[in-house]
Amino acid sequence: METKSVGIREFRAGLAEFIDNKQPVAVTRHGQTVGFFIPTARPAQADLQALRDAADKLEAVMALTEEEVEASVRDFDGLRKAAAARRRTPNSMK
Structure with a gap:
């Protein structure tokens, strides 16, 4: 250019x-x-909408009670451990 x-x-x-x-x-x-x-590209409309959506989700999370947050963390830990176990288990269908 x-x-x-x-x-x-x-x-x-x-x-x-x-x-x-x-x-x-x-x-x-x-x-x-x-x-x-050197001008930089302005954010596209889709990027701005994604930021707005993320802000909305953050507001929803901030409104959770302590018990709801702890339950979400437990759920996440369970999913993470299950995924790790699947990665360690050899695939018998190969």
């Missing part, structure tokens, strides 16, 4: 445009490069 070179005044004046662009910009002052601006 080619880097566009702009003066510092032009860069300040067009900052919003450079942010929305995907092309890196070399910022110059008196013809000398003083820095680079």
Whole structure:
């Protein structure tokens, strides 16, 4: 990807445009490069929705009572131990 070179005044004046662009910009002052601006991709709508969903799940977990949390931990430990036991047991169907 080619880097566009702009003066510092032009860069300040067009900052919003450079942010929305995907092309890196070399910022110059008196013809000398003083820095680079590399825009990053904005989160996609799906990413934002996934973050919202995760926040909703976190709020639901935070509302659990201590007994509910302990029961969930016991369930998780049981599932983890069962999965480990399955990995240790040789598959007799091979």
